[in-house]
Amino acid sequence: MLSEKNIDRLVEKLSRMRGAALKMGQMLSIQGIQAANSGQSMLPPQLEQVLLRVHDSANYMPEWQMEQVMKEQLGSEWKSHFSSFDPVPIAAASIGQVHAATLASNGMALAIKIQYPGIVESIDSDLNNLKTLVTFSNLLPKGLYLDNTIRVTKQELAWECDYLREAGNATRFKELLSGDERFKVPAVVKELSTRMVLVSERLTGQVLSKAPTESQEMKNKLGESLLRLCLREVFSFRFMQTDPNWSNFFYNKKTGQIELLDFGACREYSSDFLNKYGKILVSAARGDRDGVWEHSKALNFVTGYETPVVWQIMKEAHIDSVMVLGEPFRQDAPDLYDFSTQTVTARVRDTIPVMLQHRLTPPPDETYGLHKKLSGAFLLCTKLQSKFDTKRVWREEVMSHFNPATH
Numbered sequence: 001m002l003s004e005k006n007i008d009r010l011v012e013k014l015s016r017m018r019g020a021a022l023k024m025g026q027m028l029s030i031q032g033i034q035a036a037n038s039g040q041s042m043l044p045p046q047l048e049q050v051l052l053r054v055h056d057s058a059n060y061m062p063e064w065q066m067e068q069v070m071k072e073q074l075g076s077e078w079k080s081h082f083s084s085f086d087p088v089p090i091a092a093a094s095i096g097q098v099h100a101a102t103l104a105s106n107g108m109a110l111a112i113k114i115q116y117p118g119i120v121e122s123i124d125s126d127l128n129n130l131k132t133l134v135t136f137s138n139l140l141p142k143g144l145y146l147d148n149t150i151r152v153t154k155q156e157l158a159w160e161c162d163y164l165r166e167a168g169n170a171t172r173f174k175e176l177l178s179g180d181e182r183f184k185v186p187a188v189v190k191e192l193s194t195r196m197v198l199v200s201e202r203l204t205g206q207v208l209s210k211a212p213t214e215s216q217e218m219k220n221k222l223g224e225s226l227l228r229l230c231l232r233e234v235f236s237f238r239f240m241q242t243d244p245n246w247s248n249f250f251y252n253k254k255t256g257q258i259e260l261l262d263f264g265a266c267r268e269y270s271s272d273f274l275n276k277y278g279k280i281l282v283s284a285a286r287g288d289r290d291g292v293w294e295h296s297k298a299l300n301f302v303t304g305y306e307t308p309v310v311w312q313i314m315k316e317a318h319i320d321s322v323m324v325l326g327e328p329f330r331q332d333a334p335d336l337y338d339f340s341t342q343t344v345t346a347r348v349r350d351t352i353p354v355m356l357q358h359r360l361t362p363p364p365d366e367t368y369g370l371h372k373k374l375s376g377a378f379l380l381c382t383k384l385q386s387k388f389d390t391k392r393v394w395r396e397e398v399m400s401h402f403n404p405a406t407h
Contacts, residue, residue, distance in 0.1 A: 020126035073194040095119050115196040120161045148362040160264035163198040169263035182225045184257045203259040205250030223386025230377035231397035242369030244376020284326025292322045303361045310358045317354040329394035340385035
């Protein structure tokens, strides 16, 4: 156990590597120690306390440093591109801060994301230091495969630090959703965007957490739209924005649209992986336990080297957790699935300690971000207290990609 003084020291050290610390905490959570749909962490309370304090320790760049980054990225006359630029940030994230501005050429309201200097160069050292700190604190339970978590975290951080990549992701999503009036993706000003500066249209909605004040009809509509989008990203686009943070979803009451932000954590999935993964979920929705297990083995959720006893324990725990996740989509699910009273969360959580204790291999790399987004979509619907026909959503967004004979 850590003393209060040692917790303070750990928070201070982690705050200096805030991007790496928050990203790794997020990755640890989605390995299975956070209940898949609850947002209730199963991290040890002291580590949860540390990460929460780090999350709340946002530090803005001083104005001189922000101007230095802008000058390096856009030239000494960078201010000439904007008819107005607010030097006080309107938001801060783990690797950068956001400023409001107006584009000089056409008056477009802008959000300019500026990356903290030195983030990319410090990824390796920060994660190595983080590994040392977390290991010596002895706060992590068995079964987390820290080295693998760090490797995946390193890749995601590198992606998120490349704002040109994010600009391309945002443009791609805007094209993919161009015919869907339920969603709005901000336009990117490509000629002013660089590896460390992302200039895009400023959205005017409010963060989706304000939506619970809306009518039940609107909450149902928002929840259904979010779940449809999540499933569409997986099975239609094969291209997913993997960060389901509330702050990445705005609701514009005037237009009725869900506004989407932050495309740094996007990744593609191969047809082969999604075909195998989809069969696991399809089997769960059909109540087919044997199918869940066979397709899970094909994706290497188990090694084949487990002892017969461990094999059976892992088999039952894994199948149980997947079957629970498939419940909203089964034919015997209610016609209007009520996310406000769902019990999926607690029952999935009950299986997690068993899998942590006995598994011999980390989850497939692709599942880190995928599970984060799927569970996040479920959590968003739960927080919105949405009620809608999940079976119809499943048929239209998932089963259209699978032959009825698929097992």
